[in-house]
Amino acid sequence: MTADNEYPKASNATLIGATITYVAGLFLLFSFASPYWIESYPEMFSQFKRMGLWEYCFDRFRLPPYQLDKLFLGCHYIFSQEYYVIREWLLPSWLMAVQAFVTLALIFSLSAQILLACVIVRWPLRIVLQYEWIFVSLSFILVAASSVFLFLGVVIFGGNCYRRDWLMYPSFNVVSWSFAFAVVAFIFFGVAAVLLYFESHKLYELRAEARNLVAQMQHSQPEHALQQLRDQLHSQRQIGWNS
Template sequence: MTAANNEYPKASNATLIGASITYVAGLFLLLSFAGPYWIESYPEMFSSFKHMGLWEYCFDRFRFPSYQFDKLFHGCHYIFSQEFYVIREWLLPGWLMAVQSFVTLALMLSFTSQVLLACVIVRWPLRTVLRYEWIFVTSAFIMVAVSSVFLFLAVAIFGGNCYRRDWLLYPSFNVLSWSYAFAVVAFILFGIAAILLYLESRKLYELRAEAKNLVAQMQHSQPEHALHQLRDQLQQQRQLGYM
């Protein structure tokens, strides 16, 4: 087996398909993570709230009722910006911080799994991947599966709380938007990829166990083979001595 002649075993089709689905799901997750359209207001309602994402809110001359000063919040701003300092507690309830945490962790895990799968596909570093491929694929499977679970929790929590009346005013004017839909698509794709990677990791583990058994059998058979060779050599020497 030489790397120069590409005679080493390639990655299986299941790994390639699982990795491809993981990359597509990662793209949807990235767009959802950065997109400011988890929920938006109907255009015909002319609401002062326009749309929001995990890290950004957009208002059109919005006046917060509980704020004692006559201040209008206008434009799109980062949720931790100075502009939203006085209403940040209202904009960022505990359940939304949980959604942010789940999506962020899912993004980090999916990116790490993509790096591992890329190493398996391109066979780099070659010796390490060929020796520990089942560990690479198993680790990627665990990360992808956990990412899918985290995203499921994120979309479930957000979908169950986004119409609360103690959060955005006039929730009946709002509708879930494409950033939220991308998160749903990402968690479904991660689930499919996790199934494929799980099946492949089991297959690689079984092949590894068979290889270990074969090596053990060869090691046990070597002393007997060496003993037979020694006896044959002694017999040949005796025959030569008699002649």
């Protein structure tokens, strides 16, 4: 067996936590980009059709308080020129807070996915072996923060989306699958954060052994040192699981 195959692989807990994080990231990405956070019932023939964090869709809509001789038709980006005159109504402060929380959750989750990818593929090898507990700990913090931010986002949106000073005739509307995806994502991030927390705690206890054995790689035969590192970390993990 070559030295490239001798180094200790990522633990099952890390692999499962990373997989759940990647799945949650996909749900979050679809929720972030899709315009289906809330939509009107088709049978109501409402002038409002649907909206997402960054897009609104109308069908010959006129906003009465503005007395504008303009009908809004089709789907447009919320910051487009088309919605300039009604943007203050379309984008209340609570919705801007939702946008900020979901955006932060997306950024943090992508950062965690990059760190977890480095841990799984073991690149760069020596740095990951020596500081794996730091990689996993940072991933835990980022994933936990993503879950918290998403929770705040869905709670704020769910508590305000039926306000009568926002979309007219709120009883004609219903939260849709983009909102549901955000809820699923925050739950998945929470589960992944728990797994990564316990794994980071185990890796923290093994940090001294890993540091010493990585140092030995620089002064002994690589195959022997890597084999020793793998065996010792494996035995330590087995003891941790059995205790």
